Amino acid sequence: MNITVYHRKIRNDYIERFLENAREIELKFFASGLSSYGLLNMELEKAVERAMKICRAASISVQDNFKLIYISNQGHLIRDWKLSFLARQLVIINAEATRSFVARAQIELLRSANQ
Secondary structure (H helix, E strand, C coil): CCCCCCCCCCCCHHHHHHHHHHHHCCCCEEHHHHHHHCCCHHHHHHHHHHHHHHHHHCCCCCCCCEEEEEEEECCEEEEEEEECHHHHHHHHHCCCCCCHHHHHHHHHHHHHHHC
16 A cells, blocks of 8 residues: 655745735845945945845755845836845845945955954
């Protein structure tokens, strides 16, 4: 006699929404806020992508640190990201190193690690 066990993930929409809202509490920053430092949209997207790759490589939840959102601005939809503190810092240090604030952030990170 063979017994086959089927695993079915029970999905509850209320629990899923609760967990999503709980995760979103930590997403306090907008990637677009970094444009005030002179980062262009394409540059910012590349930095977000690299930061997400770092999280995956380090087995850190991307879902807990990054959330894609769209913002309406004068009838146009603009793509943005909500970020946790960790995600924001990763985006900054993975932006173009020719930006002075990125270079300072990288140097400060290395100096603080040495202490």
